[in-house]
Amino acid sequence: MLASTLCFAMMSTCVALAHTRAPELGTALSSFVRSVVNLGLLLVLARGSAKALFGDRRPALWWRGLSGALALITYFAALSRIGAGEAAFLNQTSSAWVAAIAPLALGERTSPLTWLAVLASAIGTAMLGWPRLDAPTGDLAGRALGLVSGLAAAAAYLTIRRASATNGPAVIVFYFTLMSAIASAVMLVVLPAPPPTDPLAWAYLVGAGLFATGGQLLMTSAYQQGPVATLAAVSAGTPLFTTLLAAVALEQRPDALARVGMGVLVLASVALPFLSLRQGQRGA
Numbered sequence: 001m002l003a004s005t006l007c008f009a010m011m012s013t014c015v016a017l018a019h020t021r022a023p024e025l026g027t028a029l030s031s032f033v034r035s036v037v038n039l040g041l042l043l044v045l046a047r048g049s050a051k052a053l054f055g056d057r058r059p060a061l062w063w064r065g066l067s068g069a070l071a072l073i074t075y076f077a078a079l080s081r082i083g084a085g086e087a088a089f090l091n092q093t094s095s096a097w098v099a100a101i102a103p104l105a106l107g108e109r110t111s112p113l114t115w116l117a118v119l120a121s122a123i124g125t126a127m128l129g130w131p132r133l134d135a136p137t138g139d140l141a142g143r144a145l146g147l148v149s150g151l152a153a154a155a156a157y158l159t160i161r162r163a164s165a166t167n168g169p170a171v172i173v174f175y176f177t178l179m180s181a182i183a184s185a186v187m188l189v190v191l192p193a194p195p196p197t198d199p200l201a202w203a204y205l206v207g208a209g210l211f212a213t214g215g216q217l218l219m220t221s222a223y224q225q226g227p228v229a230t231l232a233a234v235s236a237g238t239p240l241f242t243t244l245l246a247a248v249a250l251e252q253r254p255d256a257l258a259r260v261g262m263g264v265l266v267l268a269s270v271a272l273p274f275l276s277l278r279q280g281q282r283g284a
Helices: 002-021 025-045 059-082 084-091 094-104 112-127 140-165 169-190 200-223 228-234 238-251 256-283
Strands: none
Touching: 002 084, 002 200, 002 238, 025 059, 025 140, 025 169, 025 200, 059 084, 059 112, 059 140, 059 169, 084 238, 094 140, 094 238, 140 169, 140 200, 140 238, 169 200, 200 256, 238 256
């Protein structure tokens, strides 16, 4: 899971660099390129057999694809508006959503201490997502999109457990990338935008697709094997790595309130695996 967080952090940084190099770049195009590269690599891994990637076509696969596509598009939209680090942390609220929804969706018991960690996550999210008076117009919309991406990502993670009963990681990732490519293509038609003229921006987008493929395969494998809430907490490394990379590569540094919110989110996310382990030991 840790390896997947590094891949996703690199993906986010590549997308942010592409939008910085080409301000005219739209979210639909960056999502589309990322998804198409992802699909191409999956076909290579499947040795050209697209039929094998469709798996058993169970509804959970399609729900995984739809929720994942929504999470991707809203995350990229937030990233281009409020910066890579803050967008990544808002997307990371998926760990709290997973812990909160898992009892209903998967029958996994959530202890009172885990609920306390979820509450702390909500407080950290409020600090991070609070509108700034001196922020640009897109600030509120960007933070709202970041929160939506977190909720959609949680829905996607929860469907992985059901979809993986008879399907491998490549199949599950295929549905996500297929639906993301379709949704992005529709957005390109409805909301057309000029493609970037900077070749380096295109290179960053391709790099985002490469890192995303590795991250998706590693993450899906992890969710097939371990407790959902614990793995979601480990994924807290993604926004941390993304924030560090954004500070170095893009000089994007969050304000004081955002830094406090990030710290609270990290503490809550790191606490979740220990709380989950303690709960498991009591139930044994």
